[in-house]
Amino acid sequence: MLHQLSPAKGSKKARKRKGRGSGSGNGTTAGKGTKGQRSRAGASRRFAFEGGQTPLLMRQPKLGGFRNPNRVEFEVINLSDLEQLSAGSYDVAALKEAQLVRAKNPIKILGRGEVTKKLELTVHAASKTAIAAIEKAGGKVEIVSRI
Numbered sequence: 001m002l003h004q005l006s007p008a009k010g011s012k013k014a015r016k017r018k019g020r021g022s023g024s025g026n027g028t029t030a031g032k033g034t035k036g037q038r039s040r041a042g043a044s045r046r047f048a049f050e051g052g053q054t055p056l057l058m059r060q061p062k063l064g065g066f067r068n069p070n071r072v073e074f075e076v077i078n079l080s081d082l083e084q085l086s087a088g089s090y091d092v093a094a095l096k097e098a099q100l101v102r103a104k105n106p107i108k109i110l111g112r113g114e115v116t117k118k119l120e121l122t123v124h125a126a127s128k129t130a131i132a133a134i135e136k137a138g139g140k141v142e143i144v145s146r147i
Helices: 092-097 128-136
Strands: 075-078 087-089 107-110 121-122 140-143
Touching: 087 092, 092 121, 107 121, 107 128, 128 140
Parallel strands: 075 107, 087 121, 121 140
Antiparallel strands: none
């Protein structure tokens, strides 16, 4: 019956009544220790308070630097990456198919490594050393605009 229902044994616990006499075990100082800032009523410190030391947020530079809104982020292919391709002609779609790039951003070829095969590449940008190395191997680099 409804009038016979009671909570499970041990599921209900009386709250601690602090500062209710020394016999309670939580009297006098009410578990706050003796003296000091944190023992006082209403004592709390400001968020990020560092004991009077200059707080971290105030130590940071006032302005957050400069971020160029016109910066172009390239997907980079090095000559050493191109060495795994067979000789032939490659454009952006072919490089994506060969899984050298995601083709999310414009593609740029950089000159780290060596090329021994004749490659004809159509990309958005290339470094001078990369162009020189590809032309030395008998290939050529064509730069297309980033449309």
